[in-house]
Amino acid sequence: MKPKPLIFSASIGHGHNQAATALQIEFQKRGYEPEIIDTFYTLNPLLHKLMLKSYLHLLKFYPKLWRAIYFHAEKSPVF
Numbered sequence: 001m002k003p004k005p006l007i008f009s010a011s012i013g014h015g016h017n018q019a020a021t022a023l024q025i026e027f028q029k030r031g032y033e034p035e036i037i038d039t040f041y042t043l044n045p046l047l048h049k050l051m052l053k054s055y056l057h058l059l060k061f062y063p064k065l066w067r068a069i070y071f072h073a074e075k076s077p078v079f
Helices: 014-029 039-043 045-061 063-075
Strands: 006-009 035-038
Touching (some): 006 014, 014 035, 035 039, 045 063
Parallel strands (some): 006 035
């Protein structure tokens, strides 16, 4: 019996879901039965809603700030 991998994602933007789905397909090709967990929604649906609204608000009204945060996170070993 093969393990059932868990793929943690966040349904905030489409990139996370697309990456999770791509991983799921590759695992399935190898005979695994992966499960995608929507992290924020699983923890708390209200947290998910807050994170999604915050993300969309940041993109709409402060795109330069989002860009700075994004590229800082890419460079930081913490992330």
